[in-house]
Amino acid sequence: MKRVTVYFEDDLHKALKLKAAEASSSVSDLVNQAIRESLSEDLDDLQAFRDRESEPTMDFETFLKSLKSDGRL
Template sequence: MSKATLYLDDPIHKALRLKAAETRQSMSELVNDALRASLHEDLEDIQDWRERKNEPTLSFEDFVKQLKADGVL
């Protein structure tokens, strides 16, 4: 495990301390969990983009027409 120095806004630091106390987890555990979730979401977004990058694109006008035809709008 690596050590890092983080500078947090005061309200975020206070909220993190309170959540750590409530959940009986360390602040480091909470930060690691939050970063892990955020990075995992980024990886999912990249994977989705790779899977869809060759799909045809629609203009905004065609997209709106499609939504109307499908009864969404």
Template sequence: MSEQKRTTIHLDAAMHRALQHKALETSRSVSDLVNDAVRRTLAEDAEDLAAFEERVHEPLVTYESLLKELKENGRL
């Protein structure tokens, strides 16, 4: 098992109740549920950063140029 660190987080009361209920329903601890949620969020961030890196050499399209193109094509 990896090293564990203790921390304090402040949750909305309704969110805390929902977590407690889910923990009971799934036979898991609140800590496990929170760790999984954080892990998924960090994994999504890693995917986003990888996608940005893959597209770093693509030309930049400004909002103004996109609007101009849409007007020219009769879509606005």
């Protein structure tokens, strides 16, 4: 485990301390878990991008024109 210094806004620090006490956990454990979840979401997002790489693309202006021509705009 590595020790680092992190600066929190006062209200975030207070919320973290309260949540840690309520969960019988430490602030460090809460921060580690939040970072793990955030990185996991990033992996999911990157996979979604890879999964859709082969899909056709359309620029915004063309998309708006197609909505208008279909009577949906």
